[in-house]
Each structure stands twice: as structure tokens, then as C-alpha cells.
Amino acid sequence: MGDFYTIIFWIVLSIILIILGTARFKLHPAIVLFSVALLTAIGLGFPVIQSVEVISFGFGNMLANIGILILLGCVLAVILEELQSIKYLSNLFIRVFGLKKPFLLLSSLGGLIGIPVFCDVAYIILSDFSKTLAGQAKVSRISTSVTIASSLYIAHNLIPPTPGPLAVIGNFGVADQLGLVFLLGIIISLFLVLILSLYAQFISRNTLNEDTEIEKEKDESNTSKLPSKIIIPLILPIILIANGSVLGIINSDNVVLNALETIGNPIIALAIGVLIGLFLLKRKSSELKMDLIKKAILQAGPILVITGLGGSYGQVIKESAFSDLLIDSINIQTQEPFMILIIAYLMAFFIKTAQGSSTSAMIIVSAIIAPLIIGSTLDTVMGTSLLVLAIGSGAMMVSHSNDSYFWVVKEFSGMSVKQALKSYSIGTILLSVSSMVLVMLLFWILG
Known part of the structure; x- marks a missing residue:
């Protein structure tokens, strides 16, 4: 639904609306999430009835x-x-x-x-x-x-x-x-x-x-x-x-x-x-x-x-097919090992941040990257092992309003949405970047 940049626009807008609705205007997160999900679905071109069906399916799932x-x-x-x-x-x-x-x-x-x-x-x-x-x-x-x-x-x-x-x-x-x-x-x-x-x-x-x-x-x-x-x-x-x-x-x-x-x-x-x-x-x-x-x-x-x-x-x-369009928009034909590590990391980061699930992001990116490993200088025991961790590092960023774990942490800790975003979500960015730096360092030493 929509081209890549249209989807990016609606993703960014929806995140801003969730932050403003919960942190600035103090609306209940349930109301904000439902409203933003419906608005985003319609903005991405889904018919109203289908939008409601998608929301219901996601809720039940x-x-x-x-x-x-x-x-x-x-x-x-x-x-x-x-x-x-x-x-x-x-x-x-x-x-x-x-x-x-x-x-x-x-x-x-x-x-x-x-x-x-x-x-x-x-x-x-x-x-x-x-x-x-x-x-x-x-x-x-x-x-x-x-x-x-x-x-x-x-x-x-x-x-x-x-x-x-x-x-x-x-x-x-x-x-x-x-x-x-x-x-x-x-x-x-x-x-x-x-x-x-x-x-x-x-x-x-x-x-x-x-x-x-x-x-x-x-x-x-x-x-x-x-x-x-x-x-x-x-x-x-x-x-x-x-x-x-x-x-x-x-x-x-x-x-x-x-x-x-x-x-x-x-x-x-x-x-x-x-x-x-x-x-x-x-x-x-x-x-x-x-x-x-x-x-x-x-x-x-x-x-x-x-x-x-x-x-x-x-x-x-x-x-919204964000993942598929992201794949098409990035040139991943290079066989340079450091570039494959970085691209894998960035793809996992974009997919995780957009759709919320770390596991899904890791599965999608690894399926895309797997064919690029064969015949490259990354096609070693150490290289593929560190590539697994590069994808995992990217899938850490960013845990926010579309991640179920974010809401579990927020609710069971007693934090407000603003507090959770300022402390926990920012922390996931720090850990993700730090993890990728360590992966690159290990590859430089051991690869």
C-alpha cells in the first residue's frame, strides 16, 4: 500500500502522534494507539473496513x-x-x-x-x-x-x-x-x-x-x-x-x-x-x-x-509491505564483508523500528542477506556468526510504541509513556549502537 516514501511519512507521523497524544496531551495510550493505527491504515490507502479488520487481527494476534x-x-x-x-x-x-x-x-x-x-x-x-x-x-x-x-x-x-x-x-x-x-x-x-x-x-x-x-x-x-x-x-x-x-x-x-x-x-x-x-x-x-x-x-x-x-x-x-519496499530501495549487491554487516544492521534497525517485532525483523533480514554470504569473504564460520549478531544488534533499535514489550515494561514499571520513551527507548538505541560497534570490532580482530 503506497510507495516507500509514503509509508515512511506515515510511520514517522504516527510515531509523532503517539508521543504527542500520550506525553504532551496526556491521553490514554489505548485511545491514542487505536486512533493512530486507524488513521495510519487509512493514510496508507487501506479501505476503512479493511483498516478495522487489520487492527482487529493485530489486536487478537x-x-x-x-x-x-x-x-x-x-x-x-x-x-x-x-x-x-x-x-x-x-x-x-x-x-x-x-x-x-x-x-x-x-x-x-x-x-x-x-x-x-x-x-x-x-x-x-x-x-x-x-x-x-x-x-x-x-x-x-x-x-x-x-x-x-x-x-x-x-x-x-x-x-x-x-x-x-x-x-x-x-x-x-x-x-x-x-x-x-x-x-x-x-x-x-x-x-x-x-x-x-x-x-x-x-x-x-x-x-x-x-x-x-x-x-x-x-x-x-x-x-x-x-x-x-x-x-x-x-x-x-x-x-x-x-x-x-x-x-x-x-x-x-x-x-x-x-x-x-x-x-x-x-x-x-x-x-x-x-x-x-x-x-x-x-x-x-x-x-x-x-x-x-x-x-x-x-x-x-x-x-x-x-x-x-x-x-x-x-x-x-x-x-503496508514496508519490509518488501525497503529491500527494493537498498542496493545490497555488494560482496564487501563490512558493508554486508552494516547493511544487515541497518535493515534490521529500520524494520524493527517500523513494525515493532525484533524476532520478525531478524527473520526477514536474515532471509534477504543469506544469499549474499555465499562466495563472499564473509562466508566463514566467524563471519556468519558475527553476521547473526549484527542482525540481532539492529533488531534492538528502537523499542517504542509499536513494540509489545515496550508496553509491558511501561505498565509493569509504573512509568509514564514519556518516562519510558526517555529512559528505556533511548537505552535501546545506546545498546544497539554499542552492540554493533562491538560486532565490528570483533570482526576486525577475529574475522
Whole structure:
């Protein structure tokens, strides 16, 4: 629908309208997203009825992917709050690691958990932990939220077995190089974690006054007498999902391993965490348990609506054939290895920024770039492995209003849209550029 520059115009205009509507005029994000998605669809030439259909499809498709995860995550969060699990875990981490480097602690934790656990799920689980730790470390909640969200995002884009890097490896036909991609991704991620820690310190200094008094209060509650079993509903789903991710690569015919892979499905794993949490609340009244479920549903409602409409907006861009026109408008016939790396990065950046999905951007770009590798000086084990990471680096930029993860981070952190754009979205730009610089440096040294 429309030529390349027309689509670019409407994408840029729609992003500006979303920012103005939510940050400047303080309209509810759901209203803004729906209105902008409809206006953009019509502006791109879709008939009104088809525009509504595209919006509805995007909404339903997004909720089909993560709707139940968000609901279960909210239920688990209120149960963990009642059990005081997050406070217990926070105090445990403080006793072990101290509070001198809270951002390095959080970014390392997020990077580790983000390898096996999908970033949306992991952030929902860890969001209350970042809030509690912020109060105890006397830093801003915005900074701890951005640290957790960004560290999970790093792993999501750079380290297999997350879906994006796996898909790129598959398109390149280099499954035997998964271990090398994993190792190089870890090396780059370690440097990014350090950069993220410094960035988070900067955010904290500039946003501490924006937190509420509740968020700045130091938690004085005594959790030393609480039983350690209260963290099982939090830890077990992470272990199950991690285990399921690893077993999904093995493709074993063993019945036990297949059963473990099944319960490692994120929905099943979170449901198990919820059931265990309810069991640990067995001494509480049935009325309290029902109230907790109702509270979780009320919390999940706005998040589901906003996330679904973010999917609607992204679907409009996908239906516009932006990706195909971008491919046609860029000359990618060069066989120069550095140029292929840069072009792959830029294409992933443009597609990700336009339509919101990092995984989709990685899949599309790797399919386009794959034929260019054959016969080029990039056609080496190290070259193709770093190309995977160049595409992953590009797919980090920019996480904003058309990315479902942006809305998950925004809603579960308590940030406003303006705060999320200024802190988290800007952070994804910094991490993306830094990651690509590291990829180029590694190629210069090792390629």
C-alpha cells in the first residue's frame, strides 16, 4: 500500500502522534494507539473496513501470543506480594551481593535469566523485585526497571536459544555454529551489561525525584523469619522455562525429556507457579484468595488492552509491505564483508523500528542477506556468526510504541509513556549502537 516514501511519512507521523497524544496531551495510550493505527491504515490507502479488520487481527494476534502470559504473570505477582516472596528474595540478594553496585547486579541477573526465558515473561516476574530493590538501594525505580528490561532485551536479541537468533541461524543454515554464536553473544552482552549499568546510574541521578514516596521508602520489614519456600513460585517457573528451552533444541524421543519440555512451556510453567503459590497460601481464607485473583485481573485488564492495541498498530505497518519496499530501495549487491554487516544492521534497525517485532525483523533480514554470504569473504564460520549478531544488534533499535514489550515494561514499571520513551527507548538505541560497534570490532580482530 503506497510507495516507500509514503509509508515512511506515515510511520514517522504516527510515531509523532503517539508521543504527542500520550506525553504532551496526556491521553490514554489505548485511545491514542487505536486512533493512530486507524488513521495510519487509512493514510496508507487501506479501505476503512479493511483498516478495522487489520487492527482487529493485530489486536487478537498479539493477545494470542502473550495475553495469557500477562494474565498469569499478574496473578503470580499478587500471590508473590501476599507471600512477601519478592521482599525475601531482595533481602537475600542484598545479604549476598550487597548494595554497592545494584545496577550491575540487576543487569547481570536480567541477562542471565533472559537467555532461557522470554523477555516479556521474565520482566513480568521480576518487575516487583526491581521496585523493592530500588527502595532498599535508594535509587530510582525507573532506573532499576530500565536495567531489568534492557538486560533481558540484550539476551533476547543476541543469545540463542532465544527465538530471533535461532531463526537467523536457521536461515543461514549454520546450526552447527550455535555454540560459537552463543559464546560471541555472551562476550558482547558482558560489555553491554557494563554500559547498561553506567547508563542506569545516569538515569537514577536524573529520575530519583520522579518516583513516588512509596517507591523511595526503604523496606524495613523483617523477612528473615519467612520460610525460604515462598520463593519457589518465583524460581520454579524460570527453571522450568529454561529447561524447556534447552530440551527444545535437543529434539529427543525420550518420554521423560518430552514431558519436561512440555511443562517448560511458559504458560504451563507460570500456571504451575500460580498453583504452588495458592497452595502456600492454604492457611489464608478462600475470600482472600478470590480477592487476589480479582486484583490480578483488574491489573491485567489495562495492560492487555494497551499491549493488544500496540499489536494493532504494528500490524498496520506490517500490512503496508514496508519490509518488501525497503529491500527494493537498498542496493545490497555488494560482496564487501563490512558493508554486508552494516547493511544487515541497518535493515534490521529500520524494520524493527517500523513494525515493532525484533524476532520478525531478524527473520526477514536474515532471509534477504543469506544469499549474499555465499562466495563472499564473509562466508566463514566467524563471519556468519558475527553476521547473526549484527542482525540481532539492529533488531534492538528502537523499542517504542509499536513494540509489545515496550508496553509491558511501561505498565509493569509504573512509568509514564514519556518516562519510558526517555529512559528505556533511548537505552535501546545506546545498546544497539554499542552492540554493533562491538560486532565490528570483533570482526576486525577475529574475522
